[in-house]
Amino acid sequence: MNNFTYEELELGHTESFSVTITQEMQDSFRAMTGDVNPLHSSEEFAKAKGYDGVVVFGMLTSSLYSTLAGVYLPGEKSLVHSCEAKFMKPVYIGDTLTVEGKVDEKNDTYGLIRIKAVIRNQNGVKVSKASLQVGLI
Amino acid sequence: MNNFTYEELELGHTESFSVTITQEMQDSFRAMTGDVNPLHSSEEFAKAKGYDGVVVFGMLTSSLYSTLAGVYLPGEKSLVHSCEAKFMKPVYIGDTLTVEGKVDEKNDTYGLIRIKAVIRNQNGVKVSKASLQVGLI
Numbered sequence: 001m002n003n004f005t006y007e008e009l010e011l012g013h014t015e016s017f018s019v020t021i022t023q024e025m026q027d028s029f030r031a032m033t034g035d036v037n038p039l040h041s042s043e044e045f046a047k048a049k050g051y052d053g054v055v056v057f058g059m060l061t062s063s064l065y066s067t068l069a070g071v072y073l074p075g076e077k078s079l080v081h082s083c084e085a086k087f088m089k090p091v092y093i094g095d096t097l098t099v100e101g102k103v104d105e106k107n108d109t110y111g112l113i114r115i116k117a118v119i120r121n122q123n124g125v126k127v128s129k130a131s132l133q134v135g136l137i
Numbered sequence: 138m139n140n141f142t143y144e145e146l147e148l149g150h151t152e153s154f155s156v157t158i159t160q161e162m163q164d165s166f167r168a169m170t171g172d173v174n175p176l177h178s179s180e181e182f183a184k185a186k187g188y189d190g191v192v193v194f195g196m197l198t199s200s201l202y203s204t205l206a207g208v209y210l211p212g213e214k215s216l217v218h219s220c221e222a223k224f225m226k227p228v229y230i231g232d233t234l235t236v237e238g239k240v241d242e243k244n245d246t247y248g249l250i251r252i253k254a255v256i257r258n259q260n261g262v263k264v265s266k267a268s269l270q271v272g273l274i
Contacts, residue, residue, distance in 0.1 A: 001173065025169050032165045033200045034156065036138065037207030037215060049274050058217045059196075059203035063170045066196035070174030078174060080195045084221040137186050 002075030006111045006136045009103050015072040016100035019064065021056050023093050029060040051090055058087035061097065061128050065117055068101045069134050073115060077136040081112070085130040089121075096122040101132070111136055139212030143248045143273045146240050152209040153237035156201065158193050160230050166197040188227055195224035198234065198265050202254055205238045206271050210252060214273040218249070222267040226258075233259040238269070248273055 002015070030036060038045040039055050046054050062085045069078045091097065098120050105114035112135050119128040139152070167173060175182040176192050183191050199222045206215040228234065235257050242251035249272050256265040 035204040035207040067172040070172040082223040086219040
C-alpha cells in the first residue's frame with residue numbers, strides 16, 4: 001500500500017492498477033446492496049434491452065475508485081470526501097479494467113487533493129470517469 | 138421492485154428505504170474492491186485518526202444509491218448514468234441508514250431523470266448526499 005504525504009504528491013502524479021470483474025464480485029455487490037435489478041442478473045433481460053449480456057453494476061465499477069484512493073493515491077492517509085462518477089459504456093463480467101488516477105489539483109489550505117480518474121476496459125475503451133476530492137489524514 | 142415509467146414519475150416523487158450496515162457488508166466490500174486501507178479495518182488506526190471506530194467505506198454507503206435507483210426510483214427500468222456523491226459524516230458498523238431520493242428534474246428529450254438523494258443515520262444525521270442521472274430503458 002502506498003503512503004504518500006500531501007507534500008510528496010505533485011500535480012500530475014499518476015497511479016494505476018488493473019482488476020478483472022468476476023461473477024463473484026457481481027454477486028457480492030448484489031448481496032451487499034440488495035440491488036436486485038434484473039439488468040445485473042438476467043442475461044435474457046439485459047439482451048432484450050440491447051446489451052451483450054448481464055451489465056456490471058455501475059456503482060461496483062465506481063467502487064474501484066475507493067481502492068484507487070485508499071491503496072494507491074494517496075494510499076494509507078486517504079479520506080475520500082466526494083466522488084463524482086460517470087458511467088460511459090457497459091462493463092461485462094470478465095472485463096479487465098484498468099483504473100488510473102492523476103493528481104489534478106492541490107488545496108494547500110485544507111490539505112486536499114483532487115484526483116481525476118478514468119477506467120478503461122481491455123480494449124482501451126473508457127467505461128467510466130470520475131473526479132474525487134480526497135483528504136490526507 | 139418498483140417499475141415506474143418515465144411518464145408516471147412526477148417532479149417531487151420520493152422513495153426511501155432503510156438498511157443496517159453490518160461487518161459482513163464491510164468485509165464484502167473490502168474483498169470485492171481490494172481496498173485494504175486500515176481506516177476501514179483497524180479500530181486502533183481509526184481511533185488514532187480521531188474516529189469513534191472503524192469507518193464504513195464511503196463508496197459502500199454510496200453503493201446504496203444503486204439500490205435506490207435500481208429497485209425503488211424508478212426500479213426495473215433504471216439505468217444509472219452518473220452519480221455525484223459527497224460523504225459528509227462518518228458511518229459506523231451497526232448504523233441504520235435511510236436512503237431517500239426525489240425526482241428533481243425530468244429531461245423529456247432523452248427520457249432522463251435527475252434524482253437528488255440523501256442518506257441519514259439513525260440519529261437523523263445526514264451522512265451522504267448525491268445527485269444521480271438515471272435513464273429509463
